[in-house]
Amino acid sequence: MDTPPEGAGEARDGVGSGHCVLAEGGVCIAQSVKIPREPKAGEFDKIIRRLLETSNARAVIIFANEDDIRRVLEAARKANQTGHFFWMGSDSWGSKIAPVLHLEEVAEGAVTILPKRMSVRGFDRYFSSRTLDNNRRNIWFAEFWEDNFHCKLSRHALKKGSHVKKCTNRERIGQDSAYEQEGKVQFVIDAVYAMGHALHAMHRDLCPGRVGLCPRMDPVDGTQLLKYIRNVNFSGIAGNPVTFNENGDAPGRYDIYQYQLRNDSAEYKVIGSWTDHLHLRIERMHWPGSGQQLPRSICSLPCQPGERKKTVKGMPCCWHCEPCTGYQYQVDRYTCKTCPYDMRPTENRTGCRPIPIIKLQWDSPWAVLPLFLAVVGIAATLFVVITFVRYNDTPIVKASGRELSYVLLAGIFLCYATTFLMIAEPDLGTCSLRRIFLGLGMSISYAALLTKTNRIYRIFEQGKRSVSAPRFISPASQLAITFSLISLQLLGICVWFVVDPSHSVVDFQDQRTLDPRFARGVLKCDISDLSLICLLGYSMLLMVTCTVYAIKTRGVPETFNEAKPIGFTMYTTCIVWLAFIPIFFGTSQSADKLYIQTTTLTVSVSLSASVSLGMLYMPKVYIILFHPEQNVPKRKRSLKAVVTAAAMSNKFTQKGNFRPNGEAKSELCENLEAPGNLQGPACVIQPAIARRIIKACHHNLPFFSIKPHNYVFIASEDEQGGGERKQREVGFAQEMGLGSFSQTSSYSIRRTRTPTPILGAATPGGPLNFQGTSSSFYSKTSPSLLQSTVGRERQI
Structure with a gap:
């Protein structure tokens, strides 16, 4: 720091030259602070705070007058920084007592310089003899007298209550006050002699042989005089040669002092000198707190491993240490570089190391639940x-549609097996199988269910309009439809393999945490979230479509092709997948994304398969194993069917009477037999009506045998015997064309004690005659709805 004194360039020159010399010597200046000419209150406190910004730079070189030096020391003591700074003062500090008076501890260790000098004895004798009477020519002498003797020359200047006395003019310098010759007296004397020698040489050259000034020196040319001053060469008052270099500077000869405290006494001790080169005696130096050990004063501490230097502009020795952050490592002292994407920095950030790779382990807690569900x-x-294969020919297995049932079971099995593929270590084979079977199992399941519900829907919709059979309702047709739906999924998978061949990848982005210590690479298959949506999208479409058909067929009787169980299955499955979507995609930013999404996906697939297995098959298995009496042909049970005939235009004999509730009854055939009598008159039904009855029953009763032009109509009769009511089923007719019946034959598919067929005969274009037991055919309110009363009023 420096004080720019007005009218003098000592500080400015010292600072400027000091910067250059220090820079040449490799010494850096951490801060350069200027002391204002007229400092305000607190200005020196700000200076100390600024110096503390670079607290490791403890050496302070100060170019200032002794008053400013003292204020700086006071501010350092006020900031409780005694012993922190090491002061280095210019010759304005020198060996003076005034700057350090009562500040000895703060100034301890200060190194100062003073030009080499000797005391001029003649000046001491002269100055000590000066009084106010014999030194009136010096206008500042009176002020010096008051300050030196602590008195006032004027009575009016005295203040009441003050301890300042009036000067008596009998005081003597050196006797009544401390006196020390000013250190620059020698140089003032030499300067006066240098001026004299220069004028003498100039006069000799310009005014040879003349006394006094000649015209060439009147007035004196200052520029010319300066040249003569720089050329003087004489012996000074101390015996040293007085010369000047090309810059006008005298040779530097300095004594180096250190302000030391020893045994409660303070003194400036000479520790070296400078005469063209440095002579320093280190053993004489003493530093506060560390004795003779040299203190450290550096602009910046060396950076630790993993930190880079950020130099301060204009100060190459000063820098800030900035740690390499994130995934950076230290390349050299000044550079941090980011590690490759598959690596992370070492602990001390001096290099890079591979990021650990993780995958879902078989023994992971996240895999326990999916594996348990899959195994079970x-x-x-x-x-x-196994149960269905063993009881393959029983009515329950047949009624469930054996072909589609086995297809659905295959899809359910694949859904469970997918769990093992999802947890297995990803490689080329595993990733390929994931692509194939993750959506295939669900596609097979929902394709089979969709085919079933679509068949039921088409049968009942067709029955509302006509009794003609819908197309593609045979088992072979159902399998063809199912495999057609499945083939679309397989086609999409094949296209995917062609466009983007399967492979495993290590994703270093999913678990790239802010702290590289916890970064992990995730080994997984190259199936993105978008690809997964596309993979499962087709299965979801089949599921939604199947749910729509399940809703449309919810009102059919429960005995028809599992319509209601399929509906409940689809409703539950939709709920499962609606819960899956937010969990799966809502955790895409989680650090445990791999575990959460894999567990969620496998559990959802397993739950979907479990719903289908539990609702569609477990009730059947239960009946097969624990209630075999119910797994018998339908002929032993009451026969129920809804026969829908479309827009019957035929006319038939009606008895125009009404039921008690006002319902119209149209009797097509009367009950003409007596109990036990099997020989009754014929019942005549128009061929078109019979034809529609037969076809409607075939469409709606799954246990009818289905052959081209062969419709077996099963009726029922009551038989009284042994106190029990028995049922008989008899069949009639073989339809050989669309418009007639011929070649009547007896047909029975039940076991009875006395088989009694009902015979029916028809001629082309003529009526169909029935002969049989207690059977009456009638319709209720609508001629398009036919019902049969068998013993009790049972519906056919």
Whole structure:
């Protein structure tokens, strides 16, 4: 720091030259602070705070007058920084007592310089003899007298209550006050002699042989005089040669002092000198707190490993240490560089190391629940398959549609098996199988269910309009439709393999945490979230479509092709997948994304398969194993059917009477037999009506045998015997064309004690004659709805 004194360039020159010399010597200046000419209150406190910004730079070189030096020391003591700074003062500090008076501890260790000098004894004798009477020519002498003797020359200047006395003019310098010769007296004397020698040489050259000034020196040319001053060479008052270099500077000869405290006494001790080069005696130096050990004063501490230097502009030795952050490592002292994407910095950030790679382990807690569901589900599926194969020809297995049932079981099995593929270590084979089977199992399941519900829907919709059979309702047609739907999924997978071949990848982005210590690479298959949506999208479309058909067929009787169980299955499945979507995609930013999404997906697939298995197959298995009496042909049970005939235009005999409730009854055939009498008159039905009855029953009763032009109509009769009511089923007719019946034959598919066929005969274009037991055919309110009363009023 420096004080720019007005009218003098000492500080400015010292600072300027000091910067250059220090820079040449590799010494850096951490801060350069200027002391204002007229400092305000608190200005020196600000200076100390600024110096503390670079607290490791403890050496302070100060170019200032002794008053400013003292204020700086006072501010340092006020900031409780005694012993922190090491002061280095210019010759304005020198060996003076005034700057350090009562500040000895703060100034301890200060190194100052003073030009080499000797005391001029003649000046001491002269100055000590000066009084107010014999030194009136010096206008500042009176002020010096008051300050030196602590008195006032004027009585009016005295203040009441003050301890300042009036000067008596009998005081003597050196006797009544401390006196020390000013250190620059020698140089003032030499300067006066240098001026004299220069004028003498100039006069000799310009005014040879003349006394006094000649015209060439009147007036004196200052520029010319300066040249003569720089050329003087004489012996000074101390015996040293007085010369000047080309810059006008005298040779530097300095004594180096250190302000030391020893045994409660303070003194400036000479520790070296400078005469063309440095002579320093280190053993004489003493530093506060560390004795003779040299203190450290550096602009910046060396950076630690993993930190880079950020230099301060204009100060190459000063820098800020900035740590390499994130995934950066230290390349050199000044550079941090980011590690490759598959690596992370070492602990001290001096290099990079591979990021650990993780995958879902078989023993992971996240895999316990999916594996448990899969194992139990596969065992249950195999149990159902074995049961169905063993009881393959029983009515319950037949009524469930054996072909589609086995297809659905295959899809359920694949859904459970997918769990093992999702947890297995990703490689080329595993990733390929994931692409194939993740959506295939669900597609097979929902394609089979969709085919079933669509068949039921088409049968009942067709029955509302006509009794003609819908197309593609045979088992072969159902399998063809199912595999057509499945083939679309397989086609999409094949296209995917062609466009983007399967492979495993290590994703370093999913678990790239802010702290590289916790970064992990995730080994997984190259199936993005978008690809997963496309993969499962087709299965979801089949599921939604199947749900729509399940809603449309919810009102059919429960005995018809599992319409209601399929509906409940689809409703529950939709709920499962609606819960899956927010959990799966809502955790895309989680650090545990791999575990959460894999667990959620596998559990959802297993639950969907479990719903289908539990609602559609477990009730059947239960009946097969625990209630075999119910797994018998339908002929032993009451026969129920809804026969829908479309827009019957035929006319038939009606008895125009009404039921008690006002319902019209149209009797097509009367009950003409007596109990036990099997020989009754014929019942005549128009061929068109019979034809529609037969076809409607075939469409709606799954246990009818289905052959081209062969419709077996099963009727029922009551038989009284042994105190029990028995049922008989008899069949009639073989339709050989669309408009006539011929070649009547007896047909019975039940076991009875006395088979009694009902014979029916028809001629082309003529009526169909029935002969049989207690059977009456009538319609209720609408001629398009036919019902049969068998013993009790049972519906056919």
